[in-house]
Amino acid sequence: MDIPRRPPAARVAVPLRAAGSLAGWGPEAVCIGTADVGWTGLARALGSRLGLAVEPLPPLLDSLVWDLRLPRVLMAALVGASLAVCGTVLQAVTRNALADPYLLGVSSGASAGAVTVLVLGVGASALGLTGGAFAGAVLSFALLLLLLRRTGPDSVRIVLTGVVVGQLFTALTSLVLMASADADTTRAVTHWLLGSMAPARWDTVTVCAIVTPLGLVAAWLCSNALDGLAFGTDTAASLGIGVRRTRTLLLVVTAVLTAVAVATVGAIGFVGLIVPHGVRFLVGPLHRVLLPCAALVGAVFLVWTDALARIAFAPREVPVGVITALLGVPLFLLVLRRRGDL
Template sequence: MCLVLLAVSVVLALRIGAGTGWAEIGRAAGVRLGLPVQPLSRLQDSLIWDLRLPRVLLAALVGAALAVCGAALQSVTRNSLADPYLLGVSSGASTGAVVVVVLGFAGSRLGVTGGALVGALVAFTLLMLLLRRTGLDSVRVVLTGVVVGQLFAALTSLILLSSGDADSIRAVTHWLLGSLASARWTSVAVCAVVLAVGLLVVWLCSSALDGFAFGTDTAASLGVDVRTTRIVLLVTTSVLTAVAVAAVGAVGFVGLIVPHGVRFLVGPLHRRLLPLSAVVGAVFLVWTDALTRVVFSPLEVPVGVFTALLGVPLFLLILRRRGEL
């Protein structure tokens, strides 16, 4: 049912917006399938296949990646407020993107996406160096992640203030709020490959994640190699987050509210929780991005702003239903 809902959501989101009716979508698909239909103009065909479809698919992939990361980190850290940006990777990506824009390389082959990915990996490397002599217990991981995130957030602010370029600051601010407007097929392909591998790795650790939910001692008594499993999960979630943030910027609340909602519906077992969180996260971000295109039209509102507007009341509702508020 969730997969059918995702497929329907992608098709409907492709239809939402100016210049894409059902007839145009059908003709564009017919041409790609080799059917005898009247081809669209180059502008309409490019709107559907080069702009709208990559944007919808990238929204689904990023939503799935963030939801899976949130579900895994909430179990690894035993912190119900954990989300994909807990480890400081998002802040590192922001610093990398800012450096690229300020230095004038935004239009180069590296681009904002490449700079963000490099910054995210640098932040994660620093995190692991700081944690190398610890037992990787949840408290130290969380606190160190917060420190790394604050460090790179301060560097981002310092670089922006020192640049003094209003255009650069405006461009970076729009990216930092999370935007799918620059989605391209290259980003879709990279995110699809990374998500497939990352989801498989995290799903193979489902039993370990079930053990982590009851504490490290319980997980160890069940035969889980706690340190190795934590390293694998931290690396996997960090790479997933880095690729997602590099592609669209920081999109908040998806990795926080989706796992809680799915856990409320299907229970805490990660063998079901992880794939369902991926699908629900994909549906959530597809529809959120579709709403940003019509609710505030013709203004282009970053999707991260809209996820926050929707995420806050939804998260409060989930906490209220669970009796935690």
Template sequence: MSARAALLTGGGLAVLLASVAVAVTIGPADISPADVWTSVAARLGLGEATLPPLRDGIVWNLRMPRTLLAAVCGAGLAVCGAVLQSLLRNPLADPFVLGVSSGASTGAVAVVVLGVGGGAVSLSAGAFLGALLSFGLVLVLSHSLGGSTDRVVLSGVAAMQLFSALTSVTVLTSADAETTRSVLFWLLGSLAGATWDQVLLCALVLAAVLAVCLGYARTLDAFAFGEEAAAGLGVHVARTRLVLLSATALLTAVLVSCAGAIGFVGLVLPHATRALTGPGHARLLPVTALTGAVFLVWVDTAARTVLDPQEVPVGVVTSLIGVPAFVAVLHRGRRKA
């Protein structure tokens, strides 16, 4: 199993690097893999800057940060889904089950439509603060109801509905047509405005959260037998749940604040990856991250090119792919059962 896990991880990393290199070349401008390498090598001090400024700008300032942000978001959402499905013992759990996405949407709308912050708060900052507010509400509700796993899920659903309603009311009553269109496009998931600062922020948070989750890998394995069994094995159930819920909520909040709401990545990919790695989280989490990264790189590439010059929100494409994929996963699980 160790050799298999190493093979899957190494193969996934190779596929991810190849996907990023190829995806950057796809688009209206004629960019070759050699152009991509020349631009990247020049930035890393491994070669001379021989590309024309316009072509170099397309590679380094437009396509590369967008492609890398797609990879980081895909990896982060998939890891969060894998952790939440095990922690909450719910195969339908995903990063948005905690209401984080809805809270982020409300925060972003408050900044763009209502002008909260007086221009000093950006859309991403507003989304992040809204996500944290929503998660805080979920923690308070679930704790007041006893703090069990099903109460966390129900509290997340309640927060999701509350903040979704607040977002809808704000947009419908306060925004003009153009603002409404731009906000709705962002709410459906968009990587169009990706910057290197966003890539760095999301990558650092992903690395930290992934390290925490890997540190709890054996504990997550114990949760497969139920909370009582985990407690019998010496697991501090309440503390573990709080740490992992907080870590996944933080990562989801950062990703949503930069890319909007992108669904189904954290719901479908962990199920598909378990078929390759088995249930052990020390193997599952790294491979799930790589699978999610590759998946979203190609989804974003399709979203920005299939209907060129019109761009399709990434969340729409993930839903179109995710629904039939999720049905296939469910049927496969039923046949095994």
């Protein structure tokens, strides 16, 4: 079985450029906004926190940098990497180029679980919210697989079924809001469900920073299995891959990563669809290269998108999920057209 490869230079250049962009644009995203801080201000804020002999910023600016913008940029990088890897894994596991957590209903399920926990007050901590989102994500994906047990993961059927599952859990979310939430809670949850980095704080960043690298490493360790699964279960089994065990592990990993992302910043769609296709075109389909490249590019993409969401209509902020949807819908239609499904 021959897998098409890209030139080695491309496989090296893409992660290096993505890492360089993240290193450059990450601090820049901290600096820009309705109140520009500048690189000097950022250096002073970080230096004072590290105990260096620098003049600290005024308290208001220092809090803006340290408590608001820096956690926000770090969260955007972590969530972007997480969603991009989830999309890459799901596309291989389901053999569906249109698969991502949003289209398969996993994000809607995680949103329903998180909102149920938040509105009903079962647990308001980051751990409780993440647990509710994880339960919703697993339940939604289990329902999807149950509905597809006879037809199998057909390219069009799995997307249509995912849309149905997503709509079901979206309706459940609305039902919980209408039945139990007051006007202020409904407004806040609705804004959160659109996807926004504004709620990012150091405690939620810490949770995401622990879970995301573990999930990315787990997915990367299954790179060879993903290469086999991308060609079908029969091919994977002939290569000695435990298909059922590996698929279950990977689905749990994607559910956990999606749950943590949704629990912290809401449902952000299309990142898991756009990034894997672009990176796969540049570096080829080998997952040991594709997964880390997708993580880096996904981090850069969401950092850029969040910065655009903050400054495009300043002083009013647009939820980042709106921007990713505006970018993702035409690209999604392009993928459908190229596959002959549109």
